[in-house]
Amino acid sequence: MYRVVNIGFTKVARNTKKAEPKKMGRPVTVGATVLVAVKFPPPQVEEVDAWAKAEKVGRSEAVRRLVAEGLKKRRPRKPAGVE
Known part of the structure; x- marks a missing residue:
């Protein structure tokens, strides 16, 4: 809501709503x-970077995809003492 205020010879419209104080810090993201x-040892970083370049993704996305691939191919472990 606006209110007209007379300042000398000029009329100015001012907002009468109070501004909410800004929150400090980084905003929380959903999910x-x-x-x-x-x-990682430097040679392994070079391998990840080469893979990332071939896939046209960043290093972080490359690591996520490689871990996901490794987890898909994981073999179930046998209980201890069973051969």
Whole structure:
């Protein structure tokens, strides 16, 4: 809602609504992912980067896809003591 205010010879419309204070910090994203920090030896990073370049994706997406592929091909473990 606006209210007309007379300032000297000029009439100015001012907003009468109170502004909400800004929230500090980074906004929360819906369905946020979890950060997992991993260390790789330099030769392995080079392999991941080469794979990422061939697939035309970034390093993070390459690591996610390679982990997903590895998990799909995982063999079920046998219980201890069973051969």
